Amino acid sequence: xxxxxxxxxxxxxxxxxxxxxxxxxxxxxxxxxxxxxxxxxxxxxxxxxxxxxxxxxxxxxxxxxxxxxxxxxxxxxxxxxxxxxxxxxxxxxxxxxxxxxxxxxxxxxxxxxxxxxxxxxxxxxxxxxxxxxxxxxxxxxxxxxxxxxxxxxxxxxxxxxxxxxxxxxxxxxxxxxxxxxxxxxxxxxxxxxxxxxxxxxxxxxxxxxxxxxxxxxxxxxxxxxxxxxxxxxxxxxxxxxxxxxxxxxxxxxxxxxxxxxxx
Numbered sequence: 001x002x003x004x005x006x007x008x009x010x011x012x013x014x015x016x017x018x019x020x021x022x023x024x025x026x027x028x029x030x031x032x033x034x035x036x037x038x039x040x041x042x043x044x045x046x047x048x049x050x051x052x053x054x055x056x057x058x059x060x061x062x063x064x065x066x067x068x069x070x071x072x073x074x075x076x077x078x079x080x081x082x083x084x085x086x087x088x089x090x091x092x093x094x095x096x097x098x099x100x101x102x103x104x105x106x107x108x109x110x111x112x113x114x115x116x117x118x119x120x121x122x123x124x125x126x127x128x129x130x131x132x133x134x135x136x137x138x139x140x141x142x143x144x145x146x147x148x149x150x151x152x153x154x155x156x157x158x159x160x161x162x163x164x165x166x167x168x169x170x171x172x173x174x175x176x177x178x179x180x181x182x183x184x185x186x187x188x189x190x191x192x193x194x195x196x197x198x199x200x201x202x203x204x205x206x207x208x209x210x211x212x213x214x215x216x217x218x219x220x221x222x223x224x225x226x227x228x229x230x231x232x233x234x235x236x237x238x239x240x241x242x243x244x245x246x247x248x249x250x251x252x253x254x255x256x257x258x259x260x261x262x263x
Contacts (some may be wrong), residue, residue: 001055009034018211032044037057082133184232
């Protein structure tokens with residue numbers, strides 16, 4: 001029986017790293033993708049030792065327009081078929097929109113939107129042709145409402161959620177499932193970096209999720225083919241409130257919370 005192969009972007013840290021460990025423990029072979037080859041090599045060695053998985057390292061900057069084609073070409077040369085695609089690579093910048101340089105906003109779009117879309121365009125068609133495959137796109141609860149102080153980031157995650165839901169319908173009957181994982185604020189290096197660079201992203205501890213719990217929920221939802229997965233009761237309540245609250249009131253609440261994070 002063929003062992004399925006999972007490609008995970010953003011695998012060098014945070015949710016992507018823990019998802020790589022989950023899939024490795026689950027008996028899947030792994031293709032690890034991120035910009036840092038050194039970090040990927042360390043993780044690959046760990047996973048090769050702790051699991052029975054074959055692990056390939058493919059360093060790539062997915063914000064580059066030709067990175068996905070190069071990645072696909074490298075995998076084809078090695079005869080590696082991707083059965084499950086996990087799009088976890090992403091970037092976050094915290095602060096007032098006007099205080100961030102245009103390059104920061106563009107960088108968020110290039111990776112969170114363009115990079116993810118390119119990955120889907122490259123790897124979904126072969127899955128459909130084989131009649132089998134799974135996609136896990138890491139979005140955010142920020143996809144459900146505007147988030148002042150994270151405006152560009154939230155907008156990109158709204159794109160990821162909308163695209164995931166649309167593709168889930170388009171791909172019905174093909175054997176390919178799409179799951180959008182929508183975590184809240186999660187204790188990762190990306191969030192810690194945003195805190196440091198913005199001068200102290202002010203977040204109450206009770207809303208910060210554990211990265212192990214988030215990855216476990218995403219792993220389960222992906223294998224079950226669920227379309228949307230929101231880990232954690234607090235986050236689920238927030239998304240329900242966001243959908244039920246009038247837009248004008250939601251903006252007021254989001255604005256107050258966004259200003260609080262900037263204090």
